[in-house]
Amino acid sequence: MASSSRAETSGVTRKLVRLAIAVVLFIALYTGAWFYAASWLKDTLGQQLAASAQGMHSVSCSNLSVRGFPFRIGLFCDSVGVDDRPSGLSATVGAIRSAAQVYRPGHGVIEIDGPAQVRVTPDLVFDVDWDLLRASATAWTNGLDRASIAYDGLKGRLNVPSEAVSIGIAATHGEKHIRQSGEALDIAASFDALSLDLGDRVLPPLDVAADLTIADAARWISAEGPPADVPLGASVELRRLSLDLGDGKVATLSGPLKVGDDGYLSGTLDLDIAGITVWRDRVSEAFPEVAETTAHVAQVIQGLSAGGDRAVVKLNVQDGTVYLGLFPIAFIPPF
Template sequence: MSTDASRKPNYNRRFLWLALFIVVLFGGYSAGWFYLAGKLENEARANIANLNRNGVVAECTNVSARGFPFRLGLFCDRIYFEDARQGVSIATGSFRSVGQIYDPRHLVGELDGPARIDVPQIQPLALDWGNLRASVRLAQPLPQRLSVEGKELHARTVTGTELATIKTFESHMRPNGANIDLASSFSDLTLDPSVVGGRTVPPLSGQSDITVNNGVQLINERVQSLRGQSGTIRMLDLSTGESTGLSLTGTFSVAQDGLLDADLRVTVRDPQGMATSLGNAIPELRKQIQQGFMALAILGDSPSMPLKISRGKATLGFIKLGRLPPLQ
């Protein structure tokens, strides 16, 4: 037998080459991660600097990129924005955003409270929350999907006066061809009596599912007027209890002069329960409310009626409701 055939494989050399390969691979990956992190920090600082002009002050305190080795995102200790011309300022707690290295187009961000919001003509607001998170899947020309969700939101004046609380809330936006789909929901919205003129309003919950026609173009052009817009309401729902509430579906359009046209359908769940809730909230109209909803109760537990609006003139079934003012 030849000596070559009897020679044993050199496992030590193979192990050495494997170890060297892993070191080089990890070192190259690490260098690439820190390169991208530095580039992300520089771009963030440049974008913030570009905002600081024409009376605008924007701050992202101690901005840094973190998440090594498998994530990459921006962190700030504090967010501050002020537009002196508009008289608006917002100050919040820390901010965190992160994306997975293997899926960089999907970003998630979290914002900590409390926050102070100053806008003209109202008292400064103090907001706090248990959790506030946003996620976005990037695409062109608009994100494929944008979502915001939170829980345990408390709204007060900066002097401590309670205004409202919300147990949970969320909203979503996505392009649908040339249109934009918008969906949102909230639960257990409690309004302090001081906000509604001393009235007692039951905890409210709601849902919406709306499509805005040509919404992609409207967002790209930053159109702020409702005039000339149209869409479909698949669901617009407000609940005052587990089985009590109102829902609205149908289509709408707004003319260039601001007058609304709509072909809608209104459904009332538990008319007697709605009469009680509205009567408690508007005691001066309790008798009229009870009479109106008593007539609806004859039609069943969830009566439904057409709501037509033509050039601003609204009619519910055969009842003329009046004229709506032009929308802006």
């Protein structure tokens, strides 16, 4: 019995030793593979970035490194710059930190520090900063499947001196989402407490949300890429575009739209507006030059609602001109 017991113990010990050796070998091989992949990735990207500096489209990444061992792998840069010489566009942002799970390389997350600056010749400059900005994306060899971005404490200003344009923008929180949905492309965006500074006037903050689908546009974010004339010819289903002043004073647009080959929008929209008098007063205060037109439009809408302060009316959009009944009330510039 003693001899049998010792034999069983010896067999168990050998199995444990073999298991331990296998675990050690796996860890060693995995560690070697991770660091080899990280080194290859850093060298390859470094060569591509260096080569781009000699071309018409360059990207720079200061102090490039690859981190995340053992279960993640990601790129880190102290700052990033982009220079597209043919279009005259250049941009810089702060530090970038990215990561993807080793077992799920097609899904990545990224965190970007401000401030950022975008410049377009001859004199367009957009300066922007934020408290926190995070993004995520799911992609594979056929292109991007979906992507999201969220930020807090956004503040920026667009300056175009040649056009006498100076617009400030601020939002406490914002999100944007995009995804392929069969052959279509779904897009959603929102801004909390969005405010605009137009220089000579500051618009009161409001919450903005949009949700729409563009037919046959999934390829825009695929490896194929968007057509050169995007978005001309696009068919859009605007499920919801809402502007919220608070206290239930919400205006919502929904309906189908078409972007013509000339860039002008056409379609039919349903406007659901609550707090007609409040909207009239806010628009008149912000844009006194259109106060008379605003008062007339509010009067027509109230007439359609039997004098109430909420109405649902139909708007027709023809080649960029928005009609309420027979009256043109707004113009949408071409894309």
